[in-house]
Amino acid sequence: MDRKHILDLVADMSLEEKAMQMTQLSPDLLYQLTPTNLTGPLRVWKFSDEALWKTGSVLGPLGAAFLKKLQKDYLAKSRQQIPLLFMTDVIHGYVTIMPIPLAQGCTFDPDLTEEAAAAVAREAAASGLHVTFSPMADLVRDPRWGRVMESSGEDPYLNGQIAAATIRGYQGKDPREKGRIASCVKHFAAYGQPEGGREYNTVDMSRGVLRDFYLPAYREAIEAGAAMVMSSFNTVERVPATCSRFLLRRVLREEWGFEGVVISDYSAVEELMNHSVACDDMEAGEKCVHAGLDIEMMSGVYAGTLQQLLDQGRITREEINECVTRILELKNRMGLFENPFKDADEEEEERLLYCPEHLELARRFARESMVLLKNQGVLPVSRGRIGLAGPFSDTGNILGGWHCEGKPDRTQTLLQALKAQWGEGLETAMTEHFIHGEADVPDRVEEAVERLRDCDICIAAVGEPEWDTGEATSRTNLRLTPNQEKLIHALHGAGKKVVAVLFSGRPLDIAPVLQDCDAVLQAWFPGSAGAAAAVDLLLGKYNPSGHLSMSFPRNTGQIPVYYNHYETGRPETEKENHYTSRYLDCANSPLFPFGYGLSYTTFTCGEMKVSEDLGKVSVRVRNTGERSGETVVQMYIRDVSASVVRPVMELKAFRRISLEPGEEAQVEFSVTKEMLSFYNEEEKWVWEPGAFDLMVGLDSEHVERERIFIPAGTGEQEAL
Numbered sequence: 001m002d003r004k005h006i007l008d009l010v011a012d013m014s015l016e017e018k019a020m021q022m023t024q025l026s027p028d029l030l031y032q033l034t035p036t037n038l039t040g041p042l043r044v045w046k047f048s049d050e051a052l053w054k055t056g057s058v059l060g061p062l063g064a065a066f067l068k069k070l071q072k073d074y075l076a077k078s079r080q081q082i083p084l085l086f087m088t089d090v091i092h093g094y095v096t097i098m099p100i101p102l103a104q105g106c107t108f109d110p111d112l113t114e115e116a117a118a119a120v121a122r123e124a125a126a127s128g129l130h131v132t133f134s135p136m137a138d139l140v141r142d143p144r145w146g147r148v149m150e151s152s153g154e155d156p157y158l159n160g161q162i163a164a165a166t167i168r169g170y171q172g173k174d175p176r177e178k179g180r181i182a183s184c185v186k187h188f189a190a191y192g193q194p195e196g197g198r199e200y201n202t203v204d205m206s207r208g209v210l211r212d213f214y215l216p217a218y219r220e221a222i223e224a225g226a227a228m229v230m231s232s233f234n235t236v237e238r239v240p241a242t243c244s245r246f247l248l249r250r251v252l253r254e255e256w257g258f259e260g261v262v263i264s265d266y267s268a269v270e271e272l273m274n275h276s277v278a279c280d281d282m283e284a285g286e287k288c289v290h291a292g293l294d295i296e297m298m299s300g301v302y303a304g305t306l307q308q309l310l311d312q313g314r315i316t317r318e319e320i321n322e323c324v325t326r327i328l329e330l331k332n333r334m335g336l337f338e339n340p341f342k343d344a345d346e347e348e349e350e351r352l353l354y355c356p357e358h359l360e361l362a363r364r365f366a367r368e369s370m371v372l373l374k375n376q377g378v379l380p381v382s383r384g385r386i387g388l389a390g391p392f393s394d395t396g397n398i399l400g401g402w403h404c405e406g407k408p409d410r411t412q413t414l415l416q417a418l419k420a421q422w423g424e425g426l427e428t429a430m431t432e433h434f435i436h437g438e439a440d441v442p443d444r445v446e447e448a449v450e451r452l453r454d455c456d457i458c459i460a461a462v463g464e465p466e467w468d469t470g471e472a473t474s475r476t477n478l479r480l481t482p483n484q485e486k487l488i489h490a491l492h493g494a495g496k497k498v499v500a501v502l503f504s505g506r507p508l509d510i511a512p513v514l515q516d517c518d519a520v521l522q523a524w525f526p527g528s529a530g531a532a533a534a535v536d537l538l539l540g541k542y543n544p545s546g547h548l549s550m551s552f553p554r555n556t557g558q559i560p561v562y563y564n565h566y567e568t569g570r571p572e573t574e575k576e577n578h579y580t581s582r583y584l585d586c587a588n589s590p591l592f593p594f595g596y597g598l599s600y601t602t603f604t605c606g607e608m609k610v611s612e613d614l615g616k617v618s619v620r621v622r623n624t625g626e627r628s629g630e631t632v633v634q635m636y637i638r639d640v641s642a643s644v645v646r647p648v649m650e651l652k653a654f655r656r657i658s659l660e661p662g663e664e665a666q667v668e669f670s671v672t673k674e675m676l677s678f679y680n681e682e683e684k685w686v687w688e689p690g691a692f693d694l695m696v697g698l699d700s701e702h703v704e705r706e707r708i709f710i711p712a713g714t715g716e717q718e719a720l
């Protein structure tokens with residue numbers, strides 16, 4: 001449908017029809033089922049049945065048959081035959097569940113991320129979905145916040161690469177194509193930095209920090225073509241993002257040229273009154289329209305106020321038409337006017353959902369996402385009797401938060417995967433999983449030590465229950481539960497080699513047990529094929545290659561701890577000076593740093609060279625071990641002195657490489673003016689001549705460093 005048709009449709013709409021296009025509800029409301037109260041209060045509004053069926057989009061359950069019926073029922077009542085838009089949270093998989101996004105970040109593999117997102121899109125599209133509320137591009141530094149699981153970590157560049165790859169996977173070249181869905185990037189902006197790590201709490205930071213760290217990944221997502229943006233619950237500079245003209249108009253539309261649709265988060269429009277920036281629905285509606293918020297999710301402010309706001313001259317018809325036009329253009333971009341059912345197809349569902357190819361892809365993705373944190377010669381397991389204990393020994397609850405239609409009860413467990421790959425010589429104990437509402441698993445430690453007494457290696461499958469991660473799951477204590485810690489200490493105390501396999505949606509505080517573990521494999525929530533992937537690594541069929549996308553703290557008191565921090569006037573390095581930036585009881589460095597990950601082989605990274613024209617940096621990487629393996633070569637920069645403080649290091653490029661034993665490779669990175677640029681005090685995107693440190697390494701703590709000096713006058717935005 002061409003733009004003129006869209007404009008004609010908008011011109012022909014009543015105000016009520018426009019207001020309902022700008023409202024997103026649950027299908028339960030349309031069918032008058034029990035109103036759902038998922039997150040936040042769903043105020044029962046005085047919608048007429050007729051008005052409900054005018055809503056422009058719905059969020060919630062998928063299923064080809066259901067959504068085809070819904071679309072048919074909807075169009076039968078639609079005066080203008082404008083199709084309904086279906087959206088939901090397919091975050092890291094629909095039925096075949098991939099590793100959680102925080103784990104995906106640890107792959108440092110945009111290509112594989114894109115391939116997996118494309119598989120996820122095929123499944124969701126076959127089940128009738130049009131738009132997914134993913135990727136989440138929020139930068140995170142605080143593991144007390146349960147939604148760090150949905151982010152790809154603490155680095156702006158890595159987050160941008162992963163978000164862009166995810167969007168390419170979902171949308172392909174055109175989301176209208178078969179098997180593609182549109183992406184709604186979220187939560188714009190800076191939702192990942194709530195004070196105290198407490199969910200929905202205030203976010204407050206300088207404009208410079210917002211620009212340096214929290215905005216770049218969303219911008220990458222917009223440049224990758226994200227069809228929609230979801231504004232975040234939190235405030236930015238004392239204004240809720242939901243009605244922030246700075247974010248939604250100046251940054252998103254004027255600076256970044258975004259022309260797609262902006263949707264609020266769930267009931268966030270109504271929550272402006274809780275934020276105390278609106279005294280009533282009228283003011284909430286007025287502020288959101290002025291900010292250019294196109295769709296209100298699951299609250300009835302627009303529906304209840306737009307007519308009066310227009311009559312009172314507090315908003316204009318043009319503002320409303322702008323929102324409605326964008327919504328219809330999105331529907332048009334998805335091809336829904338020509339084919340309102342898009343890819344919904346029961347047979348295709350049957351063929352695609354949880355298919356072997358997708359499970360194999362999920363297994364590969366999970367393998368690459370797991371991070372070997374410690375290994376004192378015990379992994380890979382090659383012989384002897386294996387003991388398996390802990391709450392993640394025999395459970396399918398390893399899918400993570402937002403696991404959509406993934407089914408824990410049909411997900412292979414670690415025990416099943418070990419039996420399938422290791423066979424006999426396997427003993428188990430204390431395998432009960434967590435029970436909702438119970439703070440710990442039962443203490444069967446004594447019995448476990450007894451039962452595993454003849455085992456050579458004991459795998460402790462531990463972590464946090466998946467329902468304690470994701471939205472509204474902030475925690476102040478990140479340690480393993482007492483009985484899990486007790487299990488590890490007791491097995492070690494009994495002289496066993498202990499391999500901890502950690503299932504979590506965040507970096508946990510594992511310092512209390514680290515000493516008693518001979519090896520630690522961070523498995524995250526690895527998805528539908530995660531158990532098989534973990535066993536692939538434990539038994540050495542594959543070599544671990546994940547590198548941390550988020551730092552592990554030494555304890556909760558150290559949070560936030562992250563690699564790309566600004567320096568202080570009294571760096572900790574000045575040891576002789578008592579008055580330096582440090583703690584009395586803890587080192588400043590994290591337990592495990594960003595970019596870190598071990599392998600079953602060893603690599604060296606050295607002989608760094610910078611080209612004459614300063615535009616290239618290269619390094620020689622060698623596999624100095626006995627087996628092939630992959631690693632991630634990372635390039636960082638530091639602006640040594642600038643008009644505003646700059647981070648001590650910033651990731652600007654990375655590359656996964658695979659090397660045979662003894663093999664070496666020369667890895668080369670370009671150094672561009674873009675990499676050296678930042679927003680100055682006047683919020684101008686500049687680079688400033690002077691000294692820069694170029695760093696290359698296999699994690700953010702062990703790098704080769706070379707200082708270069710770039711004189712003034714070098715051309716802008718070009719290779720140096």
Ligand code: GLC
Pocket residue numbers: 039059089133186265266471
């Ligand atoms: C939730 C989340 C958001 C999600 C939305 C719809 O509150 O904040 O990420 O997409 O509601 O489920």
